Amino acid sequence: MAQTLNLTITADVLTPAELSAAEARCWAAAQAATDHAYAPYSHFHVGAALLLDDGSLAWNTNQENAAYPSGLCAERTLLFGLNGQRPVRAVKLMAVAARPQNGEFVAVTSCGACRQVMIEFENQQGAAIPLLLPGPDGTIWRFKRLADLLPFQFMPDVLPPRS
Ligand SMILES: [Zn+2]
Numbered sequence: 001m002a003q004t005l006n007l008t009i010t011a012d013v014l015t016p017a018e019l020s021a022a023e024a025r026c027w028a029a030a031q032a033a034t035d036h037a038y039a040p041y042s043h044f045h046v047g048a049a050l051l052l053d054d055g056s057l058a059w060n061t062n063q064e065n066a067a068y069p070s071g072l073c074a075e076r077t078l079l080f081g082l083n084g085q086r087p088v089r090a091v092k093l094m095a096v097a098a099r100p101q102n103g104e105f106v107a108v109t110s111c112g113a114c115r116q117v118m119i120e121f122e123n124q125q126g127a128a129i130p131l132l133l134p135g136p137d138g139t140i141w142r143f144k145r146l147a148d149l150l151p152f153q154f155m156p157d158v159l160p161p162r163s
Contacts, residue, residue, distance in 0.1 A: 007151050009143075009148055009149075009151070010143075010144070010148070011133075011141040011142060011143045011148070012141070012142040013135060013139050013140075013141060013142075014139060014140045014141075014142055015138070015139065015140070016138070016140060018140075019132075019140065022051055022055075022092070022093065023051075023093060023095075023132060023142075025051065025057065026049050026050070026051040026057060026093045026094070026095045026132065027049075027095045027097070027132055027140065029047075029049035029057045029059045029095070030047045030048055030049035030059065030095040030096055030097040030132075031047060031097040031105060032047065032059075033047025033048065033049060033059040033060065033061050033074070033097070034046065034047040034061065034097055034098065034099055034105075035047075036061050037061035037062050037063075037074070038061065038062070038063045038064055039061075039062055039064050039101065040064060041064045041066070041068065041071075042062075042064060043100060043101040044062070044098065044099075044100060044101070045061065045062070045098065045099055045100070045101055046061060046062040046073065046074040046075075046096065046097070046098040046108070047059060047060075047061050047074055047096070047097045047098070048060060048061070048073075048074040048075045048077075048078045048094065048095070048096045048097075049078075049094070049095045049096075049097075050078065050082065050091045050092075050093065050094050050095075051091070051092045051093040051094075052089040052090065052091060052092065053089055053090040053091075053092055054089060056089075058078065058081075058082055059078065060074055060077040060078035060081060061074045061077065062074045062077065063077055073110070073111060073113070073114050074096065075094075075096060075110050075114040075117070075118060076113070076114050076117050079117055079118065079121045080117075083121065083124075090125060090127065091121075091125060091129050092129070092130075093129065093130050093131075093132070094118070094129050094130070094131045094132070094146065095131070095132040095133075096108065096110060096131075096132070096133055096134070097134055098134065105134055106134065107133075107134050107135050107136045108133070108134055109133055109149070110133070110149060112150070115146075115149045115150035115153070116150060116153055116154060118131075118146040118149065118150075119146050119147045119149075119150055119153050120156075121146070122145060122146040122147060123147075128144060128145035128146075128147075129145060129146050130142060130143060130144055130145065131143040131145070131146055131148075131149070
């Protein structure tokens with residue numbers, strides 16, 4: 001008889017008042033960043049923020065282009081930008097927020113391509129990065145690590161060894 005594989009993904013469902021002070025700062029930074037999205041085509045403003053190990057915050061937004069595939073999500077804009085700087089500061093927390101251009105914040109999760117990049121960044125860091133995502137009805141979903149977002153992610157250990 002065939003076996004069945006069952007997966008469980010766990011996240012805390014919080015109210016904004018249940019965030020720690022550090023979480024609240026990062027959450028607010030992600031929300032504030034949505035003001036600076038360049039999204040003239042989708043009119044969907046996304047902000048992503050990181051709390052770094054020195055207590056500072058980094059953030060970025062989705063960047064679109066008239067040649068649609070040339071744009072990039074907020075999560076990847078942020079992580080690629082950080083990774084290009086040296087020294088790369090350790091990331092303690094990530095948060096994502098989104099809203100229509102002139103609307104209220106909405107529940108959203110990161111796209112599959114961003115999840116893959118987020119996980120590789122986490123692996124590169126060698127330490128879990130908790131994640132705050134906007135859930136329904138004003139709740140906040142808190143994941144313990146970025147990898148929780150993407151079961152069965154592609155891992156580099158399947159690549160052939162370099163000769
Ligand atoms: Zn994405």
